[in-house]
Amino acid sequence: MEIRQFITFRTIVDVGSYTNAAAKLGYTQSTITAHIQALEQQLGGPVFSYVKRELHLTDLGRELVGMVDELLGSYQRIEKLNDSKVNGELKIAAPESLTISRLGPILKEYAMQYPEVKIKLSNGTCGDNQKELLNGNVDVAFMLWPELDTDKYVYHKLYEEEIVLVAAPEKEDHFDAYKGMDDCYITNEEGCSYRVMFEEHLIKHDIPKFQTMELWSLDAIKQVAASGLGFAALPLMTVEKEIKSGILKQLEQAESFKSIYSYMMVREKNWHSPAVDKFLELVLTFIKKKTK
Amino acid sequence: MEIRQFITFRTIVDVGSYTNAAAKLGYTQSTITAHIQALEQQLGGPVFSYVKRELHLTDLGRELVGMVDELLGSYQRIEKLNDSKVNGELKIAAPESLTISRLGPILKEYAMQYPEVKIKLSNGTCGDNQKELLNGNVDVAFMLWPELDTDKYVYHKLYEEEIVLVAAPEKEDHFDAYKGMDDCYITNEEGCSYRVMFEEHLIKHDIPKFQTMELWSLDAIKQVAASGLGFAALPLMTVEKEIKSGILKQLEQAESFKSIYSYMMVREKNWHSPAVDKFLELVLTFIKKKTK
DNA sequence: TAAACAATATAGATATTTTCGATAAAGGGA
DNA sequence: TCCCTTTATCGAAAATATCTATATTGTTTA
Secondary structure (H helix, E strand, O other): OOHHHHHHHHHHHHHOOHHHHHHHHOOOHHHHHHHHHHHHHHHOOOOEEEEOOEEEEOHHHHHHHHHHHHHHHHHHHHHHHHHOOOOEEEEEEEOHHHHHHHHHHHHHHHHHHOOOEEEEEEEOOHHHHHHHHHOOOOOEEEEEEOOOOOOOEEEEEEEEEOEEEEEOOOOOOEHHHHOOOOOEEEEOOOOOHHHHHHHHHHHHOOOOOOEEEEOOOHHHHHHHHHOOOEEEEEEHHHHHHHHHHOOOEEOEOOOOOOOEEEEEEEEOOOOOOHHHHHHHHHHHHHHHHHHO | OOHHHHHHHHHHHHHOOHHHHHHHHOOOHHHHHHHHHHHHHHHOOOOEEEEOOEEEEOHHHHHHHHHHHHHHHHHHHHHHHHHOOOOEEEEEEEOHHHHHHHHHHHHHHHHHHOOOEEEEEEEOOHHHHHHHHHOOOOOEEEEEEOOOOOOOEEEEEEEEEOEEEEEOOOOOOEHHHHOOOOOEEEEEOOOOHHHHHHHHHHHHOOOOOOEEEEEOOHHHHHHHHHOOOEEEEEEHHHHHHHHHHOOOEEOEOOOOOOOEEEEEEEEOOOOOOHHHHHHHHHHHHHHHHHHO
C-alpha cells in the first residue's frame, strides 16, 4: 500500500469514477484500476461496488475513507514542512506567447501553493530571455526554438509547438493563393524564433517576400489578421481559441514548417533556491500530465 | 516521499544508526542512505546530523518524528482493517528439521500478528507431507527435496540446504576414515529425502553400506551421534548450533552431496483463505530478508 | 602521524515495479 | 440487438528501487 494509491482512492471517492480520477491525477485509467486492485488485495476485499452503473463505497471502503483522510492529512503536513522555506523572489523571463498559453495555469497554481514567493515575470524575445538568464537577471527563462543543444544551460524541452499560418476566415484557404498577392505578413519584432524560421522557409522554397507589418503584441497581431489585412505565422497554442471560435482560420500549406519547441532553461548549477526548485518541479509535473 | 521511507526514518531514530536500521529492516545500508536522501530532498534540509560520531536529529528531523508517527499510525490502522478477516485454521505439514530451524521464528511472528488463527502443525516425512497436501488435510506443506518440478502444486523454493556429515568431536575428521569401520549410520525413518540421497551417494561411489541405526527424532539422532556411536547425514541448518558449540563436528569429505532444497507448497488454486495467504506472504518475506 | 576502523556516501549494474497503450469484457440504454 | 460508457486485462516500455562494490569521512589506536 503506497501513498499514491491512497490518493487515487480518495480522488475516486471525490470525483465518482475511475475514469475521472485518472484524468484528474494525470494517470491512464488502467493505472487507477491497478491502484485500487492493489489496495483491495491488501485489505482483503473490495472497497467499491457497482449499483446501477453508479460507483458506491462498500462498508470496507467507507471505513477506509476516514483512515485515508487521516493518513493523507499527516502526509500533507509533512509536505508543508518545506513550504515555509519557499520564499523570496522568483524571476522568470518568457516570450509573450508562452506566458499566455502555457504558463498561465502553472503560475496560478504556484502562486497559490507558495504565497511567500514574489513572482517577477518579464516578457521579451527569446534572444533577450537567454541573455537575461546568462547574466543572472532571471532565474528561469522560457524560449521557443528549433532544436537546441547547449552546455551553457540546463534545459528541458517542454512541447513541440506547431507553427501555423492564420488569416481571417473570409480569406483564401490555401497559403499558395497568397503568394504574389499584396497581403501583409503580420509578425512581431525581430529576434523571435518563429519569425526567423518562417523567413528562412520562404527563401528555401523560393517564395517571394511579403510586405511585413511588425506589431508589438500577440493580441495586436491577431486583431490585425482577423481584420483581413494579411496573414500571420504563430504557434498553434496562441491561436487555438480564435480558430475554434471562428475569428481566425488556419491556412493549408504544402510544405510543413521546421519543428519548433518550447524550452525551459536554468543556469547550470547544482543549487537553486527552494522557490526556483519548486517552480521547476511544478512545470515538469504539468508537462507530464498534459502530454499523456 | 513514500511510506517505506518514513518507516526507515522512524527506524533509524529508534536504533540510532543507518547500519542498524538496515539490518533491522532487511535492506542494505546504501538503501537506507537513499531513503533518507530522498526525504531530505523533499523536505529541503537534513533530518540527521552528526555530532561526535553520534547521530542526532536536526530541528527539522525532530519536527518530522511526530508527524511521521501520526502517518505510520494511520497506516497501521489501515493495515489492521484486514487482520480481523484472518482467522480460522491454518494447517501446516512440515518435516521436523524444517519446523525447528526454519519455521520457528516465522510461526512465532505469525501467531503474534494473527492471534485469531488456530495453527495446526504436523510433522511427517516429506512424502507424507506431500500426500497430506494433495488430499486436502493440510493447507501448506514443506519439504526437503532435490530438484523439484511438478504441476500438481504451486511450490516455492526456499533455501538450498547443505547436507553435512556429523559425528562426535573426538572421532576421525575425514569421512574416508569411517569407510569399512563399524560405526553406525544414524538416521531417521525411511521416506526422508536426505537419507535417500545419502544412500544413493554411497552406491554411486562404491562405498560399502554401513550398519544403520534408525531413530525417530532429530534430537535423538544428534544425541546418539554426540555420544560417539556413529555419524549422521543431516541438513546443516539442523546441526549448526551443535557444531558451533562443539557438541558435534562436521566431517570432511572428498565428494560433496547432491543439492537438496527446502520447498513450500500449496495446492494449485487461485483462492486461499486469508489465513493461508498471509502465511505464504510472511514466509516469503522472511526468505527474502535472510537470503540477502 | 599514519594505520586501522566504523559509519555513511556514491556509482554502476541488476531487478523489480509502475505505468502505459491497446484491446477485451461488462453493464446499461436506445 | 447494437452501441456507448466504464472498468479490466495483458504485454511492453519506462521508471525506480535495491544491491554490490568501492570511496569517503571522521575517529580511535598504535
